[in-house]
Amino acid sequence: MSELDEHLLPAERQEREALAAAFREVFSLPSGKRVLFWMLEQCAIYREAFAGEAVSTTHYAxxxxxxxxxxxxxxxxxxxxxxxxxxLEIATIKAIDREVATNTRSEDDDVDA
Structure with a gap:
């Protein structure tokens, strides 16, 4: 237990533990990892925030x-x-997605022939 946890009320500690359990459950599923990564992408974590003279755009990012x-x-x-x-795992998931998309296109090409 961390020093911060010692100062929590029992209800707050229970809420923190419930949220941690929910994160573990979501993270245990490939679909949960996909959603978490999508959320991070939407948060512009992997993009440059600076937008030149557009200060409000920079602040938004x-x-x-x-x-x-x-x-x-x-x-x-x-x-x-x-x-x-x-x-690491999202890279694997995206590689599988690309392979499936490539195979699907190949099958579509075979049907058209």
């Missing part, structure tokens, strides 16, 4: 990235292996 960093921090709080594992 920084706000999105802040939300993404909170999600990564929560993943790290639950299990420090989650985010690195997500990055």
């Amino acid at each position: 920084l706000g999105l990235q802040g939300a993404g960093r909170k999600l990564i921090a929560k993943l790290d709080e639950v299990d420090q292996r989650f985010y690195p594992t997500l990055l």
